Amino acid sequence: MQKEIAIEVNSLVKKYGDLAAVDDISFTVHKGEVFAFVGPNGAGKTTTVEILVCLRNPTSGDARILGFDINERKGQQEIRKRVGVLPQDFNTFDLLTVKENLSYYKKMFDDGMDVDELIELVDLKDKTNALYKKLSGGLKKRLAIATALVNDPEVVFLDEPTTGLDPRARRDMWNLIQGLKEKGKTIFLTTHYMDEAEVLADTVAIINYGKIIAMESPNKLISKHGGKTVLIVEEGGKAVYDSLSRRLSDVRLENDGDVLATIKKKTDLPDAILALNKNKAEFAELTVRRPTLEDVFLNLTGKKIVEGELH
Amino acid sequence: MRRISAIVVGALRMWFRSKHTLFWTLAFPVLLMLLFGAIFSVSESALLDLHVQNQDVIGGVPTFWSKAFCDMLNKTEILNIHMVDSGENATQFIEEKGVQRMLIIASGFNSSVSAGDNVSIILKMVPVEVDTASATVSNVIDQIVEIFNTVVTRQSPPEVVSIKHENIVSETFKYIDFFAPGIIGMTLMTSGVFGAVAWNTRNKELGILKKLATTPLSKLEWIIGVVLYELVMGAISTIVIIMVGVVVFDLKVVPNIFSVVLIISGAIAFPGMGMVIARFVKESDSADAAANAITFPMMFLSGSFFPLEFMPDFLRQIANVLPLTYLNNGLRDSMVYGNVSSALFNTSVILGVGIFFIILGSLITSWREE
Numbered sequence: 001m002q003k004e005i006a007i008e009v010n011s012l013v014k015k016y017g018d019l020a021a022v023d024d025i026s027f028t029v030h031k032g033e034v035f036a037f038v039g040p041n042g043a044g045k046t047t048t049v050e051i052l053v054c055l056r057n058p059t060s061g062d063a064r065i066l067g068f069d070i071n072e073r074k075g076q077q078e079i080r081k082r083v084g085v086l087p088q089d090f091n092t093f094d095l096l097t098v099k100e101n102l103s104y105y106k107k108m109f110d111d112g113m114d115v116d117e118l119i120e121l122v123d124l125k126d127k128t129n130a131l132y133k134k135l136s137g138g139l140k141k142r143l144a145i146a147t148a149l150v151n152d153p154e155v156v157f158l159d160e161p162t163t164g165l166d167p168r169a170r171r172d173m174w175n176l177i178q179g180l181k182e183k184g185k186t187i188f189l190t191t192h193y194m195d196e197a198e199v200l201a202d203t204v205a206i207i208n209y210g211k212i213i214a215m216e217s218p219n220k221l222i223s224k225h226g227g228k229t230v231l232i233v234e235e236g237g238k239a240v241y242d243s244l245s246r247r248l249s250d251v252r253l254e255n256d257g258d259v260l261a262t263i264k265k266k267t268d269l270p271d272a273i274l275a276l277n278k279n280k281a282e283f284a285e286l287t288v289r290r291p292t293l294e295d296v297f298l299n300l301t302g303k304k305i306v307e308g309e310l311h
Numbered sequence: 312m313r314r315i316s317a318i319v320v321g322a323l324r325m326w327f328r329s330k331h332t333l334f335w336t337l338a339f340p341v342l343l344m345l346l347f348g349a350i351f352s353v354s355e356s357a358l359l360d361l362h363v364q365n366q367d368v369i370g371g372v373p374t375f376w377s378k379a380f381c382d383m384l385n386k387t388e389i390l391n392i393h394m395v396d397s398g399e400n401a402t403q404f405i406e407e408k409g410v411q412r413m414l415i416i417a418s419g420f421n422s423s424v425s426a427g428d429n430v431s432i433i434l435k436m437v438p439v440e441v442d443t444a445s446a447t448v449s450n451v452i453d454q455i456v457e458i459f460n461t462v463v464t465r466q467s468p469p470e471v472v473s474i475k476h477e478n479i480v481s482e483t484f485k486y487i488d489f490f491a492p493g494i495i496g497m498t499l500m501t502s503g504v505f506g507a508v509a510w511n512t513r514n515k516e517l518g519i520l521k522k523l524a525t526t527p528l529s530k531l532e533w534i535i536g537v538v539l540y541e542l543v544m545g546a547i548s549t550i551v552i553i554m555v556g557v558v559v560f561d562l563k564v565v566p567n568i569f570s571v572v573l574i575i576s577g578a579i580a581f582p583g584m585g586m587v588i589a590r591f592v593k594e595s596d597s598a599d600a601a602a603n604a605i606t607f608p609m610m611f612l613s614g615s616f617f618p619l620e621f622m623p624d625f626l627r628q629i630a631n632v633l634p635l636t637y638l639n640n641g642l643r644d645s646m647v648y649g650n651v652s653s654a655l656f657n658t659s660v661i662l663g664v665g666i667f668f669i670i671l672g673s674l675i676t677s678w679r680e681e
């Protein structure tokens with residue numbers, strides 16, 4: 001069964017002078033899907049979001065949100081009613097409480113979610129009457145996400161919702177986003193955290209210098225571009241290296257004594273474990289490292305993203 | 312309507328919760344009034360004005376003794392004598408010109424003095440409770456009369472000339488009455504322009520404007536909401552100014568319906584102007600600079616502190632195109648002079664300016680970025 005389309009983008013281009021911030025991108029997001037736009041700072045993530053939520057005009061190309069054209073005035077009005085947006089680096093009114101802030105944005109729409117229900121949804125019930133400025137960073141972000149839900153939108157745009165949060169607050173945020181997905185919302189997410197995209201997204205689009213360089217489900221991306229699984233035998237030494245080399249084709253002995261064996265076919269891993277067991281090999285730790293989206297990005301671009309920047 | 316009221320109510324809530332904004336909204340007009348009230352009420356007493364009308368004139372020429380008396384008045388170096396034509400109706404003259412002190416020498420003064428008959432001169436003054444300078448003037452005249460009597464009779468007593476005191480009871484205006492409307496106009500301008508600019512740039516920096524731009528809220532609704540909030544702020548400042556004026560400086564004038572309409576128009580026009588300025592600035596720093604560059608000259612060129620008549624011609628030309636001039640003139644006309652037709656003209660100018668800025672603001676403000 002063909003799923004309904006929520007976002008459809010065709011050959012979108014945004015140029016500033018000669019520089020193309022968004023360079024001819026096309027993609028489709030289905031309803032109920034979590035779609036992650038992954039890339040370093042300046043790759044064109046925010047520009048794309050701002051074009052899709054009608055904050056910027058594209059230089060060329062077109063896009064439809066829930067069937068409404070972003071290039072038409074009428075379409076823009078309909079889109080504003082139906083989408084929820086968390087802009088990048090968004091902070092709301094310091095001196096209004098959680099509830100007052102949400103009511104403020106809700107009044108901008110004709111109808112939407114019950115504010116108390118929304119507060120419960122983002123788990124801020126204890127802080128209903130706390131001023132925004134008194135909230136911790138993680139709670140502020142939760143309120144910010146709630147402001148994107150006041151109109152009970154069908155499509156939610158979250159532009160870097162976890163940037164600047166501590167690991168715990170990030171996990172909280174992931175749970176919240178997964179909860180939204182379960183409620184059937186279509187979520188367009190941008191992030192420069194690969195793990196975040198891997199955990200949350202149904203489809204990941206990797207964007208670099210304004211172009212989408214790969215787009216698929218995280219698992220497919222990893223199996224296609226992530227490289228092989230590696231068995232690491234820490235402090236295995238020469239003995240382990242010798243015994244594994246006899247069965248596996250790609251085994252390396254590192255200077256610190258760790259032995260790395262690339263798993264190339266299904267039988268490689270059981271074979272290696274059997275060999276270690278049989279030879280009563282001595283080692284410190286045995287780990288299997290599966291490739292991640294980070295490896296995908298590294299293999300595709302030759303670079304890593306650290307703190308949002310290319311390295 | 313629901314959106315606009317959300318903007319106004321939200322802003323008022325935040326204002327009320329921000330202790331230092333709350334404090335300055337109330338303290339700033341108080342400080343202004345105290346400061347300017349103190350400065351200008353002192354400078355006024357340097358030379359005391361006295362209007363003198365010599366009615367003892369025969370064939371257009373003052374009589375001998377009346378002229379002699381006037382000459383003595385002129386030599387005090389305390390009084391600044393303004394001679395009033397003998398043909399003027401004294402009561403009417405006082406009322407029209409807002410004269411505070413007037414001495415009247417009645418016809419027959421010369422003949423009475425010559426004959427040694429008792430004669431009175433009339434000293435009309437605002438009561439000492441209204442203007443303490445009246446006491447000084449009274450003393451000076453007392454002494455002049457005493458010397459005059461001595462000269463005339465060559466011995467004292469008996470008195471030939473005596474003083475008949477009369478109060479000027481018609482509404483009299485002091486400098487405070489002139490500058491209180493000026494302070495109101497100035498405060499409406501500064502708080503309106505700065506308030507609107509600051510509110511806009513701050514919310515832009517927080518990303519709130521961007522967020523609101525993704526909702527169905529229109530630019531016009533946003534501008535009207537901010538302007539209405541600043542209107543409330545302007546009204547609060549105005550009330551504080553009038554209260555300080557009445558309590559500390561014995562301010563006589565109280566806003567009538569025209570000045571209320573003017574104050575509301577001014578409190579709309581200047582935030583409207585602020586919203587237009589805000590369109591062209593990106594950061595808070597440049598926003599303040601831009602607002603300063605516009606409000607500062609306007610403050611001095613629009614007759615807030617002194618009448619426009621004191622300024623050179625080319626500055627008066629500039630004043631004629633500044634909206635604050637019309638607000639100040641209108642407020643004075645309606646509050647001080649009770650000149651309704653002029654107040655009406657100034658009100659429509661200010662209201663027109665306000666509507667112009669709001670419409671211009673909503674046309675040029677762009678929520679879409681390039």
